[in-house]
Amino acid sequence: MSSASAAEVIIKPQDRLQERFSQVIELLKQHRLLEESLAPEHKHAFLEESLPILSLQKKLSELHPADIAYILEGLPLEERLLVWQLVRTENDGDILLEVSDAVRETLLADMDNHEILAAAKELDADELADLAPELPKEVVHELLETLDDQQRDRVRAALSYEEDQVGAIMDFEMITIRENVALEVVLRYLRHLQELPDHTDKLFVVDKEGVLQGILPIKRLLVNDPDKLVSEVMADDPVSFRPEEDSNEAAQAFERYDLVSAPVVTEEGRLIGRLTVDEIVDFIREESESEALSRAGLREEEDIFASVWRSIRNRWAWLAVNLVTAFVASRVIGLFEGSIEKLVALAALMPIVAGIGGNSGNQTITMIVRAMALDQVSTGNTTRLLRKELTVALINGLIWGGVVGIVAWQLYGSWSLGAVMVGAMTLNLLLAALMGVLIPMTLVRLGKDPAMGSSVMITAMTDSGGFFIFLGLATIFLL
Amino acid sequence: MSSASAAEVIIKPQDRLQERFSQVIELLKQHRLLEESLAPEHKHAFLEESLPILSLQKKLSELHPADIAYILEGLPLEERLLVWQLVRTENDGDILLEVSDAVRETLLADMDNHEILAAAKELDADELADLAPELPKEVVHELLETLDDQQRDRVRAALSYEEDQVGAIMDFEMITIRENVALEVVLRYLRHLQELPDHTDKLFVVDKEGVLQGILPIKRLLVNDPDKLVSEVMADDPVSFRPEEDSNEAAQAFERYDLVSAPVVTEEGRLIGRLTVDEIVDFIREESESEALSRAGLREEEDIFASVWRSIRNRWAWLAVNLVTAFVASRVIGLFEGSIEKLVALAALMPIVAGIGGNSGNQTITMIVRAMALDQVSTGNTTRLLRKELTVALINGLIWGGVVGIVAWQLYGSWSLGAVMVGAMTLNLLLAALMGVLIPMTLVRLGKDPAMGSSVMITAMTDSGGFFIFLGLATIFLL
Numbered sequence: 010m011s012s013a014s015a016a017e018v019i020i021k022p023q024d025r026l027q028e029r030f031s032q033v034i035e036l037l038k039q040h041r042l043l044e045e046s047l048a049p050e051h052k053h054a055f056l057e058e059s060l061p062i063l064s065l066q067k068k069l070s071e072l073h074p075a076d077i078a079y080i081l082e083g084l085p086l087e088e089r090l091l092v093w094q095l096v097r098t099e100n101d102g103d104i105l106l107e108v109s110d111a112v113r114e115t116l117l118a119d120m121d122n123h124e125i126l127a128a129a130k131e132l133d134a135d136e137l138a139d140l141a142p143e144l145p146k147e148v149v150h151e152l153l154e155t156l157d158d159q160q161r162d163r164v165r166a167a168l169s170y171e172e173d174q175v176g177a178i179m180d181f182e183m184i185t186i187r188e189n190v191a192l193e194v195v196l197r198y199l200r201h202l203q204e205l206p207d208h209t210d211k212l213f214v215v216d217k218e219g220v221l222q223g224i225l226p227i228k229r230l231l232v233n234d235p236d237k238l239v240s241e242v243m244a245d246d247p248v249s250f251r252p253e254e255d256s257n258e259a260a261q262a263f264e265r266y267d268l269v270s271a272p273v274v275t276e277e278g279r280l281i282g283r284l285t286v287d288e289i290v291d292f293i294r295e296e297s298e299s300e301a302l303s304r305a306g307l308r309e310e311e312d313i314f315a316s317v318w319r320s321i322r323n324r325w326a327w328l329a330v331n332l333v334t335a336f337v338a339s340r341v342i343g344l345f346e347g348s349i350e351k352l353v354a355l356a357a358l359m360p361i362v363a364g365i366g367g368n369s370g371n372q373t374i375t376m377i378v379r380a381m382a383l384d385q386v387s388t389g390n391t392t393r394l395l396r397k398e399l400t401v402a403l404i405n406g407l408i409w410g411g412v413v414g415i416v417a418w419q420l421y422g423s424w425s426l427g428a429v430m431v432g433a434m435t436l437n438l439l440l441a442a443l444m445g446v447l448i449p450m451t452l453v454r455l456g457k458d459p460a461m462g463s464s465v466m467i468t469a470m471t472d473s474g475g476f477f478i479f480l481g482l483a484t485i486f487l488l
Numbered sequence: 489m490s491s492a493s494a495a496e497v498i499i500k501p502q503d504r505l506q507e508r509f510s511q512v513i514e515l516l517k518q519h520r521l522l523e524e525s526l527a528p529e530h531k532h533a534f535l536e537e538s539l540p541i542l543s544l545q546k547k548l549s550e551l552h553p554a555d556i557a558y559i560l561e562g563l564p565l566e567e568r569l570l571v572w573q574l575v576r577t578e579n580d581g582d583i584l585l586e587v588s589d590a591v592r593e594t595l596l597a598d599m600d601n602h603e604i605l606a607a608a609k610e611l612d613a614d615e616l617a618d619l620a621p622e623l624p625k626e627v628v629h630e631l632l633e634t635l636d637d638q639q640r641d642r643v644r645a646a647l648s649y650e651e652d653q654v655g656a657i658m659d660f661e662m663i664t665i666r667e668n669v670a671l672e673v674v675l676r677y678l679r680h681l682q683e684l685p686d687h688t689d690k691l692f693v694v695d696k697e698g699v700l701q702g703i704l705p706i707k708r709l710l711v712n713d714p715d716k717l718v719s720e721v722m723a724d725d726p727v728s729f730r731p732e733e734d735s736n737e738a739a740q741a742f743e744r745y746d747l748v749s750a751p752v753v754t755e756e757g758r759l760i761g762r763l764t765v766d767e768i769v770d771f772i773r774e775e776s777e778s779e780a781l782s783r784a785g786l787r788e789e790e791d792i793f794a795s796v797w798r799s800i801r802n803r804w805a806w807l808a809v810n811l812v813t814a815f816v817a818s819r820v821i822g823l824f825e826g827s828i829e830k831l832v833a834l835a836a837l838m839p840i841v842a843g844i845g846g847n848s849g850n851q852t853i854t855m856i857v858r859a860m861a862l863d864q865v866s867t868g869n870t871t872r873l874l875r876k877e878l879t880v881a882l883i884n885g886l887i888w889g890g891v892v893g894i895v896a897w898q899l900y901g902s903w904s905l906g907a908v909m910v911g912a913m914t915l916n917l918l919l920a921a922l923m924g925v926l927i928p929m930t931l932v933r934l935g936k937d938p939a940m941g942s943s944v945m946i947t948a949m950t951d952s953g954g955f956f957i958f959l960g961l962a963t964i965f966l967l
Contacts, residue, residue: 231706343836346832404800
């Protein structure tokens, strides 16, 4: 160990990655300058082995596939494809797995079937299954033909599960042992394997039929007397999962019990795969991202360098929904045009009632959705929760409504207008609380994701409801 | 291994947990019935050893601390404290670490200093540091006095870092070895330790001064010839972190390189702790939750059984901000009361312009915030991004504005009103795109979190801006 390597360890990984990214950008810029300076007829032959391109190739060959994926994500399409052509190696498959769906599509579009096949061949069965839905059909077909029976069955099995099921994120790289052998034998067996799969923190103990009997944590293998039998040392009640189980529940169990890997078994207890924490981390990150995106009304993650047309399509669905709800709110106001004509202050005050109702309803719904995700809401406590939310809304309505009412009174010199504001604010906040509890609960009862679209729905309710309540009260009491 | 244990492994962990939770609820209900049936004078003596209470105690003693934490989270205050009194054991500290901040507060409020001290004594230095900020000052003081020098220094060190720094989530349970010994010796040393810390997937190789020289993955220890030296087998360029680094960057590196544990070193390369994937998973989950909460305007996670008063305080700050922005929007409308009086259709149409602008702006800002979190936005590509977002806004504005304009024309029989709608929608969507890019970038330049409050700000802009643009255009062209 020279002092150079000791110095190396103290560079922050993020800084190192940023630095490499800048180097790539710099080399691409040099390449571009060179390209522009050349006469068209020399371009092709020369550019392929230009100095910047050669250094770039060298640089890229030293990088982790995940780092190359990161760099590809950050580059505009043209540069991205240039870099992609330079890295085409046996790591292609790994890089394709690491990039986001949107970027993967741009990379695959640039490859012919032969190249895709070559990249995919290097992958494990579970990784192939991840990639398969996005590959051309004929490539998948050809790929399956090149696999042996076990691998093909595994790919087929993994493909048969929904995206959010345990079966879709499990892998098959588990090491199995028998319970009636000594630890010494296990140690020798491992040495014989020469390489262990990543995230091997435990070995799986199975019987002749492949039924899981227990697990042998590597920790126990290391600290126990090698003469002991596996059955004496193993844990016989491990946390295990079923392939059809919801990945979200598996993620919660990984978090709760701090797992690194866990067995996946059939109903009869036969070991068929394992879950590892790296897949769980990816799953958690994807879940929270897709939640943030869908809450904002984006259909999917967006490549920031996506074409304008793609971006527009990605954003249309929810803008259309929003357009409909906005029209409904507009027609509600239309009902009261006569009142507004008589008292134009109503037009200026009505967005306050609707806006604060929407904000308050979003607070309630976020809280309830979160509690539901943690399984804290059961039929037993719905009434209690609803009562609490309504009380909070009543108090907030009276207090904030009071503030708004006083300001309205001062602005427009009418205490009765102020009183109508207080009443409307209170009623709209109560509506927001009621809907904030009922919307996610109804969605779950209908088998839907409680977060999906809940923000649009609650805002639609509090907008139309707020306008109706405020203008209705004003029409009754002021005109 | 009887067949019973093989059967046990196929129960889903989540179902098992739910079942236990139901059993606890059932026993609590029986206890409550018993309590109500007793005459007041018998209550105290009898209840403490009633049958339901004894079964409950037994049930709880078999549960993992994380499962008890889960059950405590789901119980209303009174039942929660009853259960908490029953589980008071050496696991108290672990349970306190597992529950949410809001629930922890209710549990600590129920303990005297002596009990808190007893619970905290069982914890490791890093766990103590996690808990310390929420404990009474005198307890922390007394606790530090009972620790040995090394432990005390570790607690102090961990406490000296911000919540989002690596130093605050690292632990100190690393196993260190020297590079000039044989693997055989390492294996004997581990056996001698009798127990290894959780998440030990690698050993840390240090020199006499404690400077990190490399890491020895357990995998390599297991598969290599025991006669080899550590220096021959170790990896000498591991991913390592600095204690003052941002935890978010560490989380990204864990995701990218699929790490289970990683060393934390000082600027000089001295090993001072390690990060483990379980802490990273908790960190990622907490980050995404607090982001969802702050986007909805909640100050912190809320115990769903929190008192009404606590809930109101948790939600006030943002409702107040929202009130101010709603008033500004209201005053913008106030400027145009004369126009609305002349053409009351404006009052019904203006929320459409504002609402769709808000929705579109939120889409842009969510996309940009996500890209910034992944470090994909640099000064080099800002202009390109802005140009793309403005193009998307222009096209969406013309198309959706066209739809809205046609409907307005049909409804109110005025093509010029329709034309004003098209113009106002387009301009407001352009404003939304501009602000959706500029707000998060400005926040970051000011050293703030780009997600924080961005939704309120963009909505405030598109509301006031939308009203101003629409009513302004209408006043110029229609009146």
